[in-house]
Amino acid sequence: MRLLPKTPGPRPVPSAGRAGAPRSGTASRVGAGRWTGRAEYADIGLRFRYDEFDIRELPAGTHSGVVVPASLTDQGVHDGHGVRMYRVDGTLRDHPVGQAQYGMYLVETYRVTGDRRYLDRAVMQAQRLVDRRVVHRGGWFYPYAFVTGLHNGPERFRAPWFSMMAQGQALSLFCRLVEVTDHARWRAAADATFGSYLVPPVADRPWGIYVIDGLLWLEEYPFPTKVTGDRTYNGHNFSALGLWDYWALTKHEYARLLLRAALTTARDVFPQIRNPGWTSKYCLRHGFDLQSYHVIHMTQHSQFYAITGDLVFAHIADVFYDDSPPSEAGGRVSFARGRHTGYEFDRDGRIVSRKIMSLSRPDSAPSLGRVRIRRQTGMWYAIGGGRSAGYHVRESTTAFRLGICALLSYRIPRPGGVPAAPVIAHAVHDGAETTTMATNYRVGDPVTVDARAVLNGVSQLRLASGEHTNRWIPDRHRPPPSSANNTFGHHV
DSSP states (O other): OOOSOOSSOOOOOOOOOSTTOBOOOOOEEETTTEEEEEEEBTTTOOEEEEEOOOOOOOOTTTTTOOSSOOOSSOOSOBOTTSOBEEEETTEEEEOHHHHHHHHHHHHHHHHHHOOHHHHHHHHHHHHHHHHTOEEETTEEEOOBOSOEEGGGSSOEEOSSBOOHHHHHHHHHHHHHHHHHHOOHHHHHHHHHHHGGGGSOOOTTSOOOEEEETTEEEEOSSBOSSSSOBOOBHHHHHHHHHHHHHHHHHHOOHHHHHHHHHHHHHHHHTHHHHOOTTSOOOSBTTTOOOOGGGHHHHHHHHHHHHHHHOOHHHHHHHHHHHHHSOOOOOOSEEEEOSEEEEEEEEOTTSOEEEEEEEEESSOEEEEEEEEEOOTTOOSOEEEEOSGGGTTOEEEOBTTEEESSEEEEEEEEEEEEEEOOSSOOEEEEEETTTEEEEEEOOOOTTOEEEEEEEEEETTEEEEEEOSSTTTTOEEEOEEOSOOOTTTOOOSEEO
Protein backbone atom coordinates (compact mmCIF):
# COMPACT_ATOMS: atom_id res chain seq x y z
CA MET A 1 0.00 0.00 0.00
CA ARG A 2 1.42 3.36 -1.02
CA LEU A 3 1.21 5.88 1.80
CA LEU A 4 2.64 9.00 0.21
CA PRO A 5 2.98 10.23 -3.38
CA LYS A 6 6.21 9.91 -5.26
CA THR A 7 8.35 12.79 -6.44
CA PRO A 8 6.34 15.15 -8.67
CA GLY A 9 6.58 14.47 -12.36
CA PRO A 10 4.50 13.53 -15.40
CA ARG A 11 2.33 10.43 -15.10
CA PRO A 12 2.91 7.51 -17.47
CA VAL A 13 0.89 7.59 -20.67
CA PRO A 14 -1.41 4.54 -21.07
CA SER A 15 -0.74 2.54 -24.19
CA ALA A 16 -2.65 3.84 -27.18
CA GLY A 17 -4.21 1.92 -29.99
CA ARG A 18 -7.97 2.29 -29.81
CA ALA A 19 -10.49 5.07 -30.21
CA GLY A 20 -11.29 6.84 -27.00
CA ALA A 21 -7.90 6.24 -25.40
CA PRO A 22 -7.06 8.79 -22.71
CA ARG A 23 -4.38 11.29 -23.54
CA SER A 24 -1.63 11.97 -21.08
CA GLY A 25 -2.32 14.41 -18.29
CA THR A 26 -0.18 16.51 -16.01
CA ALA A 27 0.03 15.51 -12.38
CA SER A 28 -0.13 18.08 -9.61
CA ARG A 29 -0.36 18.07 -5.85
CA VAL A 30 -3.80 18.50 -4.30
CA GLY A 31 -5.37 17.88 -0.92
CA ALA A 32 -3.44 16.04 1.75
CA GLY A 33 -0.47 14.71 -0.16
CA ARG A 34 -2.34 13.11 -3.07
CA TRP A 35 -1.73 13.00 -6.74
CA THR A 36 -4.32 14.11 -9.17
CA GLY A 37 -4.44 13.92 -12.93
CA ARG A 38 -6.69 14.92 -15.76
CA ALA A 39 -7.70 12.65 -18.60
CA GLU A 40 -9.26 13.45 -21.93
CA TYR A 41 -11.02 11.02 -24.24
CA ALA A 42 -10.24 11.96 -27.81
CA ASP A 43 -13.56 10.84 -29.28
CA ILE A 44 -15.74 11.64 -26.27
CA GLY A 45 -14.64 15.15 -25.40
CA LEU A 46 -14.72 14.58 -21.63
CA ARG A 47 -12.11 15.94 -19.25
CA PHE A 48 -12.18 14.84 -15.64
CA ARG A 49 -9.92 14.69 -12.64
CA TYR A 50 -8.88 11.59 -10.77
CA ASP A 51 -6.61 10.52 -7.93
CA GLU A 52 -4.20 7.63 -8.33
CA PHE A 53 -5.82 5.21 -5.93
CA ASP A 54 -4.13 1.84 -5.77
CA ILE A 55 -6.44 -0.67 -7.45
CA ARG A 56 -5.94 -4.25 -6.40
CA GLU A 57 -7.36 -7.71 -6.65
CA LEU A 58 -9.11 -9.42 -3.77
CA PRO A 59 -8.92 -13.01 -2.56
CA ALA A 60 -11.45 -15.33 -4.18
CA GLY A 61 -14.90 -14.94 -2.66
CA THR A 62 -14.10 -11.71 -0.80
CA HIS A 63 -16.45 -9.63 -2.94
CA SER A 64 -19.31 -12.12 -3.05
CA GLY A 65 -21.20 -11.08 0.06
CA VAL A 66 -23.04 -14.43 -0.02
CA VAL A 67 -23.40 -15.98 3.40
CA VAL A 68 -26.58 -18.02 3.05
CA PRO A 69 -26.98 -19.68 -0.39
CA ALA A 70 -29.92 -18.59 -2.49
CA SER A 71 -32.94 -20.86 -2.59
CA LEU A 72 -33.65 -22.73 -5.80
CA THR A 73 -37.28 -21.71 -5.29
CA ASP A 74 -37.18 -18.09 -6.43
CA GLN A 75 -39.41 -15.94 -4.23
CA GLY A 76 -38.97 -12.88 -6.48
CA VAL A 77 -41.05 -11.89 -9.49
CA HIS A 78 -39.95 -14.03 -12.43
CA ASP A 79 -41.23 -15.39 -15.72
CA GLY A 80 -41.75 -18.98 -16.78
CA HIS A 81 -38.07 -19.32 -17.72
CA GLY A 82 -36.85 -18.36 -14.26
CA VAL A 83 -35.67 -14.89 -15.31
CA ARG A 84 -36.19 -12.03 -12.86
CA MET A 85 -38.84 -9.54 -13.94
CA TYR A 86 -40.57 -6.38 -12.72
CA ARG A 87 -44.34 -5.98 -12.58
CA VAL A 88 -45.60 -2.72 -14.11
CA ASP A 89 -49.36 -2.15 -14.15
CA GLY A 90 -49.94 -5.89 -13.95
CA THR A 91 -47.51 -6.70 -16.79
CA LEU A 92 -44.14 -8.41 -16.39
CA ARG A 93 -41.26 -6.30 -17.72
CA ASP A 94 -37.56 -7.02 -18.01
CA HIS A 95 -35.50 -5.24 -15.37
CA PRO A 96 -31.76 -5.20 -16.22
CA VAL A 97 -30.54 -4.40 -12.70
CA GLY A 98 -32.80 -7.02 -11.14
CA GLN A 99 -31.62 -9.66 -13.60
CA ALA A 100 -27.94 -8.78 -13.19
CA GLN A 101 -28.07 -8.68 -9.38
CA TYR A 102 -29.97 -11.94 -9.15
CA GLY A 103 -27.52 -13.47 -11.60
CA MET A 104 -24.55 -12.41 -9.47
CA TYR A 105 -26.17 -13.86 -6.35
CA LEU A 106 -26.67 -17.15 -8.20
CA VAL A 107 -23.05 -17.20 -9.42
CA GLU A 108 -21.73 -16.61 -5.92
CA THR A 109 -24.04 -19.30 -4.53
CA TYR A 110 -22.69 -21.66 -7.18
CA ARG A 111 -19.16 -20.86 -5.96
CA VAL A 112 -20.18 -21.77 -2.41
CA THR A 113 -22.23 -24.90 -3.17
CA GLY A 114 -20.90 -26.24 -6.46
CA ASP A 115 -24.53 -26.92 -7.44
CA ARG A 116 -24.75 -26.54 -11.23
CA ARG A 117 -28.42 -25.55 -11.06
CA TYR A 118 -27.46 -22.16 -9.64
CA LEU A 119 -25.03 -21.55 -12.49
CA ASP A 120 -27.62 -22.57 -15.09
CA ARG A 121 -30.10 -20.09 -13.69
CA ALA A 122 -27.44 -17.36 -13.58
CA VAL A 123 -26.78 -17.99 -17.26
CA MET A 124 -30.51 -17.47 -17.95
CA GLN A 125 -30.30 -13.99 -16.43
CA ALA A 126 -27.18 -13.11 -18.41
CA GLN A 127 -28.56 -14.45 -21.67
CA ARG A 128 -31.73 -12.37 -21.31
CA LEU A 129 -29.56 -9.26 -20.95
CA VAL A 130 -27.58 -10.19 -24.06
CA ASP A 131 -30.70 -10.99 -26.08
CA ARG A 132 -32.21 -7.56 -25.33
CA ARG A 133 -29.06 -5.48 -25.85
CA VAL A 134 -29.03 -2.26 -27.82
CA VAL A 135 -25.76 -1.72 -29.68
CA HIS A 136 -24.55 1.87 -29.97
CA ARG A 137 -21.07 2.96 -31.06
CA GLY A 138 -19.75 -0.50 -30.26
CA GLY A 139 -21.13 -0.57 -26.71
CA TRP A 140 -23.90 -2.85 -25.47
CA PHE A 141 -26.66 -1.10 -23.55
CA TYR A 142 -29.45 -2.85 -21.62
CA PRO A 143 -32.79 -1.05 -22.06
CA TYR A 144 -35.67 -0.47 -19.69
CA ALA A 145 -38.78 -0.98 -21.80
CA PHE A 146 -41.27 0.79 -19.55
CA VAL A 147 -41.98 4.42 -18.73
CA THR A 148 -40.87 5.51 -15.28
CA GLY A 149 -41.22 8.62 -13.18
CA LEU A 150 -38.08 9.79 -11.42
CA HIS A 151 -38.83 9.40 -7.69
CA ASN A 152 -42.53 9.30 -8.60
CA GLY A 153 -42.24 12.95 -9.64
CA PRO A 154 -43.17 14.81 -12.83
CA GLU A 155 -39.95 13.96 -14.67
CA ARG A 156 -40.80 11.02 -16.94
CA PHE A 157 -38.40 8.68 -18.69
CA ARG A 158 -39.89 7.31 -21.87
CA ALA A 159 -38.95 3.84 -23.07
CA PRO A 160 -36.36 2.80 -23.86
CA TRP A 161 -34.12 4.38 -21.26
CA PHE A 162 -30.75 3.26 -20.00
CA SER A 163 -28.81 3.27 -16.74
CA MET A 164 -25.13 3.01 -15.88
CA MET A 165 -26.13 1.09 -12.77
CA ALA A 166 -27.54 -1.58 -15.08
CA GLN A 167 -24.40 -1.38 -17.21
CA GLY A 168 -22.16 -1.86 -14.18
CA GLN A 169 -24.18 -4.69 -12.66
CA ALA A 170 -24.36 -6.50 -16.01
CA LEU A 171 -20.60 -6.00 -16.40
CA SER A 172 -20.03 -7.58 -12.99
CA LEU A 173 -22.25 -10.54 -13.87
CA PHE A 174 -20.47 -11.21 -17.17
CA CYS A 175 -17.05 -10.96 -15.52
CA ARG A 176 -18.01 -13.45 -12.83
CA LEU A 177 -19.41 -15.84 -15.41
CA VAL A 178 -16.04 -15.68 -17.18
CA GLU A 179 -14.34 -16.57 -13.90
CA VAL A 180 -16.46 -19.67 -13.29
CA THR A 181 -17.00 -20.88 -16.89
CA ASP A 182 -14.11 -19.44 -18.95
CA HIS A 183 -16.54 -19.17 -21.86
CA ALA A 184 -15.53 -16.74 -24.61
CA ARG A 185 -19.11 -15.52 -25.08
CA TRP A 186 -19.18 -14.00 -21.60
CA ARG A 187 -15.80 -12.35 -22.15
CA ALA A 188 -17.19 -10.86 -25.37
CA ALA A 189 -20.26 -9.64 -23.48
CA ALA A 190 -18.05 -8.07 -20.80
CA ASP A 191 -15.88 -6.33 -23.41
CA ALA A 192 -18.91 -4.94 -25.24
CA THR A 193 -20.54 -3.80 -22.00
CA PHE A 194 -17.36 -2.02 -20.99
CA GLY A 195 -17.58 -0.35 -24.40
CA SER A 196 -20.67 1.51 -23.15
CA TYR A 197 -18.37 3.41 -20.77
CA LEU A 198 -16.54 4.80 -23.81
CA VAL A 199 -19.63 6.23 -25.54
CA PRO A 200 -19.92 10.04 -25.59
CA PRO A 201 -22.98 11.59 -23.94
CA VAL A 202 -25.41 12.65 -26.66
CA ALA A 203 -29.08 13.42 -26.09
CA ASP A 204 -31.61 11.05 -27.69
CA ARG A 205 -28.95 8.32 -27.85
CA PRO A 206 -27.87 5.72 -25.31
CA TRP A 207 -25.42 7.35 -22.93
CA GLY A 208 -24.43 7.19 -19.28
CA ILE A 209 -21.14 8.91 -18.39
CA TYR A 210 -20.61 12.65 -18.18
CA VAL A 211 -18.67 15.24 -16.22
CA ILE A 212 -19.90 17.83 -13.73
CA ASP A 213 -17.44 20.24 -12.09
CA GLY A 214 -14.52 18.11 -13.27
CA LEU A 215 -15.90 14.91 -11.69
CA LEU A 216 -16.81 11.87 -13.76
CA TRP A 217 -20.32 10.57 -13.05
CA LEU A 218 -21.64 7.12 -13.92
CA GLU A 219 -25.27 8.12 -14.12
CA GLU A 220 -28.01 5.77 -12.93
CA TYR A 221 -30.70 8.02 -14.47
CA PRO A 222 -29.32 9.68 -17.61
CA PHE A 223 -32.10 11.78 -19.05
CA PRO A 224 -33.12 10.41 -22.48
CA THR A 225 -33.58 13.83 -24.12
CA LYS A 226 -30.75 15.89 -22.61
CA VAL A 227 -27.32 15.35 -21.14
CA THR A 228 -28.13 15.66 -17.46
CA GLY A 229 -29.11 13.28 -14.72
CA ASP A 230 -29.99 12.62 -11.11
CA ARG A 231 -26.44 12.01 -9.79
CA THR A 232 -27.67 9.02 -7.83
CA TYR A 233 -24.97 7.97 -5.39
CA ASN A 234 -25.59 4.24 -4.99
CA GLY A 235 -26.02 3.76 -8.76
CA HIS A 236 -22.73 5.55 -9.47
CA ASN A 237 -20.98 3.37 -6.90
CA PHE A 238 -22.46 0.11 -8.20
CA SER A 239 -21.33 1.07 -11.69
CA ALA A 240 -17.83 1.75 -10.36
CA LEU A 241 -17.73 -1.72 -8.83
CA GLY A 242 -18.56 -3.11 -12.27
CA LEU A 243 -15.44 -1.35 -13.56
CA TRP A 244 -13.46 -3.01 -10.78
CA ASP A 245 -14.76 -6.47 -11.75
CA TYR A 246 -13.74 -5.78 -15.36
CA TRP A 247 -10.30 -4.51 -14.34
CA ALA A 248 -9.77 -7.55 -12.10
CA LEU A 249 -10.58 -9.79 -15.07
CA THR A 250 -8.68 -7.95 -17.81
CA LYS A 251 -6.26 -5.49 -16.15
CA HIS A 252 -7.54 -3.01 -18.74
CA GLU A 253 -5.77 0.33 -18.29
CA TYR A 254 -8.80 2.40 -19.27
CA ALA A 255 -11.02 0.51 -16.84
CA ARG A 256 -8.58 1.41 -14.06
CA LEU A 257 -8.53 5.04 -15.15
CA LEU A 258 -12.33 5.31 -15.16
CA LEU A 259 -12.53 3.48 -11.84
CA ARG A 260 -10.07 5.89 -10.25
CA ALA A 261 -12.13 8.80 -11.55
CA ALA A 262 -15.36 7.26 -10.26
CA LEU A 263 -13.79 6.67 -6.84
CA THR A 264 -12.61 10.28 -6.79
CA THR A 265 -16.20 11.38 -7.40
CA ALA A 266 -17.56 9.10 -4.66
CA ARG A 267 -15.07 10.52 -2.17
CA ASP A 268 -15.35 14.18 -3.15
CA VAL A 269 -19.17 14.41 -3.14
CA PHE A 270 -19.48 12.52 0.15
CA PRO A 271 -19.93 15.77 2.17
CA GLN A 272 -22.87 16.70 -0.07
CA ILE A 273 -24.44 13.25 0.18
CA ARG A 274 -24.08 13.06 3.95
CA ASN A 275 -26.82 14.17 6.34
CA PRO A 276 -24.94 14.51 9.66
CA GLY A 277 -26.71 12.53 12.36
CA TRP A 278 -29.17 11.05 9.90
CA THR A 279 -29.40 8.85 6.80
CA SER A 280 -27.59 9.99 3.65
CA LYS A 281 -29.16 11.47 0.54
CA TYR A 282 -30.14 9.27 -2.38
CA CYS A 283 -29.07 11.73 -5.08
CA LEU A 284 -27.65 15.21 -5.50
CA ARG A 285 -30.27 16.49 -7.91
CA HIS A 286 -33.14 16.23 -5.44
CA GLY A 287 -31.44 15.46 -2.12
CA PHE A 288 -34.12 12.93 -1.24
CA ASP A 289 -33.68 11.00 1.98
CA LEU A 290 -34.48 7.41 0.97
CA GLN A 291 -33.42 5.71 4.16
CA SER A 292 -33.05 2.19 2.79
CA TYR A 293 -30.06 3.28 0.67
CA HIS A 294 -27.98 4.57 3.57
CA VAL A 295 -26.65 1.13 4.51
CA ILE A 296 -25.92 0.47 0.83
CA HIS A 297 -23.73 3.59 0.76
CA MET A 298 -22.00 2.35 3.90
CA THR A 299 -21.21 -1.11 2.51
CA GLN A 300 -20.14 0.29 -0.87
CA HIS A 301 -17.45 2.34 0.82
CA SER A 302 -16.37 -0.72 2.76
CA GLN A 303 -15.91 -2.38 -0.62
CA PHE A 304 -14.04 0.66 -1.98
CA TYR A 305 -11.65 0.34 0.95
CA ALA A 306 -11.13 -3.33 0.08
CA ILE A 307 -10.26 -2.68 -3.56
CA THR A 308 -8.01 0.33 -2.88
CA GLY A 309 -6.62 -0.15 0.62
CA ASP A 310 -7.23 3.56 1.13
CA LEU A 311 -8.61 4.16 4.60
CA VAL A 312 -10.43 7.30 3.51
CA PHE A 313 -13.19 4.98 2.23
CA ALA A 314 -13.24 2.99 5.46
CA HIS A 315 -13.53 6.30 7.30
CA ILE A 316 -16.49 7.35 5.12
CA ALA A 317 -18.18 4.03 5.91
CA ASP A 318 -17.60 4.72 9.60
CA VAL A 319 -19.02 8.23 9.36
CA PHE A 320 -22.15 6.88 7.67
CA TYR A 321 -22.34 4.26 10.42
CA ASP A 322 -22.06 6.84 13.18
CA ASP A 323 -24.68 9.03 11.49
CA SER A 324 -27.17 6.16 11.34
CA PRO A 325 -26.11 2.55 12.01
CA PRO A 326 -27.82 -0.41 10.34
CA SER A 327 -31.24 -1.03 11.87
CA GLU A 328 -32.55 -4.51 12.42
CA ALA A 329 -35.61 -6.00 14.06
CA GLY A 330 -35.54 -8.81 16.56
CA GLY A 331 -33.69 -9.50 19.77
CA ARG A 332 -34.59 -8.45 23.27
CA VAL A 333 -33.91 -5.26 25.19
CA SER A 334 -32.62 -5.75 28.71
CA PHE A 335 -33.92 -3.33 31.36
CA ALA A 336 -32.08 -2.92 34.64
CA ARG A 337 -33.93 -2.48 37.92
CA GLY A 338 -35.15 1.10 38.32
CA ARG A 339 -37.02 3.73 36.35
CA HIS A 340 -37.27 3.84 32.54
CA THR A 341 -39.13 6.25 30.28
CA GLY A 342 -40.75 5.30 27.00
CA TYR A 343 -41.53 7.97 24.38
CA GLU A 344 -43.95 8.19 21.50
CA PHE A 345 -42.82 10.47 18.65
CA ASP A 346 -44.46 11.97 15.60
CA ARG A 347 -42.82 11.63 12.17
CA ASP A 348 -40.67 14.71 12.79
CA GLY A 349 -39.31 13.37 16.07
CA ARG A 350 -41.39 15.53 18.38
CA ILE A 351 -42.50 13.91 21.64
CA VAL A 352 -46.19 13.04 21.61
CA SER A 353 -46.42 11.16 24.90
CA ARG A 354 -44.36 9.57 27.66
CA LYS A 355 -44.73 6.47 29.77
CA ILE A 356 -42.83 5.82 33.00
CA MET A 357 -41.92 2.24 33.86
CA SER A 358 -40.56 1.45 37.34
CA LEU A 359 -39.01 -2.01 37.74
CA SER A 360 -38.36 -3.70 41.06
CA ARG A 361 -36.17 -6.27 39.30
CA PRO A 362 -34.47 -6.62 35.89
CA ASP A 363 -36.75 -7.32 32.94
CA SER A 364 -36.65 -7.57 29.14
CA ALA A 365 -38.91 -6.92 26.16
CA PRO A 366 -38.82 -7.69 22.42
CA SER A 367 -37.20 -5.11 20.14
CA LEU A 368 -38.73 -4.08 16.84
CA GLY A 369 -35.60 -2.18 15.85
CA ARG A 370 -32.68 -0.03 16.98
CA VAL A 371 -33.12 3.30 15.21
CA ARG A 372 -32.34 6.99 15.02
CA ILE A 373 -35.15 9.41 15.85
CA ARG A 374 -35.25 12.83 14.18
CA ARG A 375 -34.42 15.71 16.53
CA GLN A 376 -33.31 13.25 19.22
CA THR A 377 -29.81 12.21 20.26
CA GLY A 378 -28.58 8.69 20.78
CA MET A 379 -30.06 5.40 19.61
CA TRP A 380 -33.57 4.20 20.38
CA TYR A 381 -35.30 0.85 20.68
CA ALA A 382 -38.82 0.39 19.36
CA ILE A 383 -40.38 -1.87 21.99
CA GLY A 384 -42.70 -4.56 20.67
CA GLY A 385 -44.14 -6.07 23.83
CA GLY A 386 -44.59 -5.76 27.56
CA ARG A 387 -45.39 -2.61 29.51
CA SER A 388 -43.58 -0.29 27.06
CA ALA A 389 -45.02 -1.78 23.87
CA GLY A 390 -45.48 0.88 21.21
CA TYR A 391 -42.95 3.25 22.79
CA HIS A 392 -39.29 4.03 22.11
CA VAL A 393 -36.67 3.73 24.86
CA ARG A 394 -33.26 5.38 24.58
CA GLU A 395 -30.26 3.07 24.63
CA SER A 396 -28.20 3.38 27.81
CA THR A 397 -26.16 1.31 30.23
CA THR A 398 -29.45 0.26 31.84
CA ALA A 399 -31.44 -0.38 28.64
CA PHE A 400 -29.78 -2.15 25.74
CA ARG A 401 -30.32 -4.94 23.25
CA LEU A 402 -28.74 -8.23 24.27
CA GLY A 403 -26.10 -9.64 21.96
CA ILE A 404 -24.80 -8.32 18.64
CA CYS A 405 -26.63 -5.77 16.49
CA ALA A 406 -25.83 -3.06 13.93
CA LEU A 407 -23.11 -5.15 12.28
CA LEU A 408 -20.85 -3.57 9.65
CA SER A 409 -18.29 -5.95 8.13
CA TYR A 410 -15.10 -4.79 6.47
CA ARG A 411 -14.34 -6.83 3.36
CA ILE A 412 -10.64 -6.90 4.29
CA PRO A 413 -9.18 -6.48 7.79
CA ARG A 414 -8.24 -2.99 8.92
CA PRO A 415 -5.07 -2.20 10.88
CA GLY A 416 -5.23 -0.57 14.27
CA GLY A 417 -3.28 -0.05 17.45
CA VAL A 418 -4.01 -0.46 21.16
CA PRO A 419 -4.13 2.97 22.86
CA ALA A 420 -4.84 1.81 26.40
CA ALA A 421 -4.52 -1.37 28.41
CA PRO A 422 -5.79 -3.68 29.79
CA VAL A 423 -8.10 -4.85 27.00
CA ILE A 424 -10.97 -7.24 27.69
CA ALA A 425 -12.13 -9.48 24.84
CA HIS A 426 -15.69 -10.78 24.53
CA ALA A 427 -16.89 -13.98 22.89
CA VAL A 428 -20.53 -14.28 21.81
CA HIS A 429 -22.36 -17.59 22.07
CA ASP A 430 -25.78 -18.43 20.62
CA GLY A 431 -26.32 -14.85 19.54
CA ALA A 432 -26.57 -13.26 22.99
CA GLU A 433 -24.59 -15.09 25.68
CA THR A 434 -21.14 -13.60 26.21
CA THR A 435 -17.98 -14.57 28.02
CA THR A 436 -15.06 -12.26 28.74
CA MET A 437 -11.34 -12.83 28.77
CA ALA A 438 -8.41 -10.65 29.75
CA THR A 439 -5.84 -10.15 26.98
CA ASN A 440 -2.10 -9.52 27.08
CA TYR A 441 -2.30 -6.54 24.73
CA ARG A 442 -0.04 -3.64 25.60
CA VAL A 443 -0.31 -0.02 24.52
CA GLY A 444 0.84 0.31 20.92
CA ASP A 445 0.37 -3.35 19.99
CA PRO A 446 -0.84 -3.72 16.38
CA VAL A 447 -4.13 -5.48 15.76
CA THR A 448 -6.47 -5.98 12.81
CA VAL A 449 -10.27 -5.88 12.86
CA ASP A 450 -12.83 -7.04 10.30
CA ALA A 451 -16.14 -5.72 11.67
CA ARG A 452 -17.78 -3.31 14.04
CA ALA A 453 -21.06 -3.74 15.88
CA VAL A 454 -22.88 -3.01 19.13
CA LEU A 455 -22.60 -5.72 21.78
CA ASN A 456 -24.89 -5.34 24.78
CA GLY A 457 -25.21 -1.62 24.07
CA VAL A 458 -21.47 -0.95 23.68
CA SER A 459 -19.65 -0.27 20.40
CA GLN A 460 -17.17 -3.07 19.69
CA LEU A 461 -14.65 -4.18 17.06
CA ARG A 462 -14.05 -7.79 16.02
CA LEU A 463 -10.46 -8.97 15.99
CA ALA A 464 -9.31 -10.54 12.72
CA SER A 465 -5.98 -12.02 13.77
CA GLY A 466 -4.05 -13.36 16.74
CA GLU A 467 -5.09 -15.64 19.57
CA HIS A 468 -8.31 -13.67 20.12
CA THR A 469 -9.54 -13.83 16.51
CA ASN A 470 -13.35 -13.42 16.25
CA ARG A 471 -13.59 -11.97 19.75
CA TRP A 472 -14.89 -8.45 20.33
CA ILE A 473 -13.08 -5.60 22.06
CA PRO A 474 -14.27 -2.05 22.89
CA ASP A 475 -14.14 0.53 20.11
CA ARG A 476 -12.48 3.74 21.26
CA HIS A 477 -12.81 6.55 18.70
CA ARG A 478 -10.09 9.02 17.87
CA PRO A 479 -9.89 11.85 15.29
CA PRO A 480 -10.70 10.72 11.74
CA PRO A 481 -7.84 9.68 9.43
CA SER A 482 -6.44 11.83 6.69
CA SER A 483 -6.08 10.34 3.25
CA ALA A 484 -2.42 11.29 3.36
CA ASN A 485 -1.16 9.10 6.18
CA ASN A 486 -3.66 6.22 5.94
CA THR A 487 -3.93 5.98 9.72
CA PHE A 488 -6.66 3.75 11.10
CA GLY A 489 -9.86 5.52 12.09
CA HIS A 490 -10.20 3.65 15.36
CA HIS A 491 -7.96 2.74 18.21
CA VAL A 492 -9.06 -0.26 20.20
